Amino acid sequence: MSTSGIIIGAARSGAGKTSVTIGLMRALKRRGLAVRGAKSGPDYIDPGFHHAATGATGVNLDSWAMAPDFIDHLVHAQTEGADVLVVESAMGLFDGIVSDAGRSGAAADLARRLGLPVLLVLDISGQSQTAAAIARGFATHDAQVRIGAVVLNQVASERHERLARQAVEALGLTVAGAVYRNADMALPERHLGLVQAGEHAALDAFIDRLADRMEASLDLDAVLAIAAPLAPAPGNAAGTAFALPPPGQRIAVALDDAFSFVYPHVTRLWRQAGAEILPFSPLADEAPDATCDVCWLPGGYPELHAGKLAAASRFRDTLARFAATRPVHGECGGFMALGRALEDANGISHRMAGLLGHVTSFAQRKMNLGYRQALLLADSPIGRKGEIVRGHEFHYSRILDRGEDAALAELFDGQGNSLGLAGARRGLVSGTFFHAIARHPAGA
Incomplete structure (x- = not known):
């Protein structure tokens, strides 16, 4: 079975990546697809939400802490029997540390290594056409990191969506959907990040509401169309040495x-x-x-x-x-x-x-x-x-x-x-x- 993959990225933390990610995962699962999740960087909490949304254990992929062979091994294991791999970026898409090439810890490293396109979540609260300038920056910043489509998040009105959508599409970028402001989509937080999935009251019903919202807000066919086939990663034992x-x-x-x-x-x-x-x-x-x-x-x-x-x-x-x-x-x-x-x-x-x-x-x-x-x-x-x-x-x-x-x-x-x-x-x-x-x- 071949697996396609996509990275959910954003300009910063708090832009709505996790809500879009787990809602999208559940929405794709409803279509009968075997969905697997991954999180870039050292995050304990989001893989728990990925597990709850997909029914399959998540994984962390960290380009700084993990040797490339180890990442290949983990991706190979995570995609066995899967139709779609959804990788959620930590922080901003290019945020990492100054390190060896491809070893910064940023999700962009995974996009390059795995050849995965990015579904870019843009929080457009307080802006409209300016969203296109941000999208243009992402699309041209690194030729090896491809922006497959854009999701407009925190949209205030139909006019707000129209202004931002037209400006982004004028760049030749696909807008895969617009998510309107909704306080019910917020995930509770504490001092180390989100409250853990296991502590979230009525978690399954909450994820279903997020999936309902993604089904109504996103063109799921367009999202699946930009997902790229994952090159078969070697499942060799060399990776487990790390x-x-x-x-x-x-x-x-x-x-x-x-x-x-x-x-x-x-x-x-x-x-x-x-x-x-x-x-x-x-x-x-x-x-x-x-x-x-x-x-x-x-x-x-x-x-x-x-x-x-x-x-x-x-x-x-x-x-x-x-x-x-x-x-x-x-x-x-x-x-x-x-x-x-x-x-x-x-x-x-x-x-x-x-x-x-x-x-x-x-x-x-x-x-x-x-x-x-x-x-x-x-x-x-x-x-x-x-x-x-x-x-x-x-x-x-x-x-x-x-x-x-x-x-x-x-x-x-x-x-x-x-x-x-x-x-x-x-x-x-x-x-x-x-x-x-x-x-x-x-x-x-």
């Missing part, structure tokens, strides 16, 4: 409203390598399965559930016994939960697991955001000593007290500038604010 290896045979993974930031490709490849994943809920005071040989605490929102975590004595006591003989690793929110205490937004301190010595605060906030390279200083569930792992950091919490634990890694930004020592390790317990995405070639 995957994070499973940290154990049976992996206990904390999964609930406090801990949920797990990249789909990470757990899928763990399973593919023969590992078994056993979820448990710290918020429900559950313990990691005693038969597991490693425990993984992902990122999430422990700062919103600090009181409940502090009261989860069974989870805390069992985790301590587990850590005496088997590795425990925490990423970002999981790292916060492994420390001595967590200060919530109101400045109230709550007891955490105490397996590492640091204290974190969500009251004294500081945004940390960006790509990261971690040179591991010791063996841990994310890799062996001396290996380089690529990923990202995105959090508002800060460390009030680092404790006395040894550092887990030396951290570098996306351009190789040292950020100093980071994370912590004590015995078999490790953690860091850094989210691991993929291994980096030795010596790179």
Whole structure:
């Protein structure tokens, strides 16, 4: 079966890409098509909405953190049995970092590598014919990135649509539809982005309403007509050399409203390598399965559930016994939960697991955001000593007290500038604010 693909792009975050993407996915699924989703860049939340809209697990494709062979491998796996692959861009279409050619992290890198056209979502609120100038800029900025069609978003009236549509079409660009302003299309947000799909009340009905709107607003035949066939990506094993290896045979993974930031490709490849994943809920005071040989605490929102975590004595006591003989690793929110205490937004301190010595605060906030390279200083569930792992950091919490634990890694930004020592390790317990995405070639 051949798969066609398209990238949903925009000039900036907040232009309506996610609403258009998940509504379009569901609308295409209603036509009987097997639809798969992908998200450019390090985003945990949108793949959950893609899964809800299509019924199939999403994937992240990150041109900076992932080697090209690894992206090819993931695309090959994602398109097996699919009719259409819809890739949602992060931020603006060309937004990334200064890096090697094709490795900026921008969705435009994927458009070039995969040969996919862009369905450009333009928020035209506060403008009309000026939308054509923006569209012209996108169409001419990079000859290897093709704008297949334009969607006018946040349209105020029929006259507003007519003025913008005529100006864009005069450039020779196709306008595939116009989406009028509707507050019901807004997705709820919090400090790390959208509220997660699993927390959205009546999610399926909401996605159906978005699909109704896309069916009424877009020419779906025109959208499908611009989708380009994906060249068969090699499904060779070379790509998996960059995957994070499973940290154990049976992996206990904390999964609930406090801990949920797990990249789909990470757990899928763990399973593919023969590992078994056993979820448990710290918020429900559950313990990691005693038969597991490693425990993984992902990122999430422990700062919103600090009181409940502090009261989860069974989870805390069992985790301590587990850590005496088997590795425990925490990423970002999981790292916060492994420390001595967590200060919530109101400045109230709550007891955490105490397996590492640091204290974190969500009251004294500081945004940390960006790509990261971690040179591991010791063996841990994310890799062996001396290996380089690529990923990202995105959090508002800060460390009030680092404790006395040894550092887990030396951290570098996306351009190789040292950020100093980071994370912590004590015995078999490790953690860091850094989210691991993929291994980096030795010596790179």
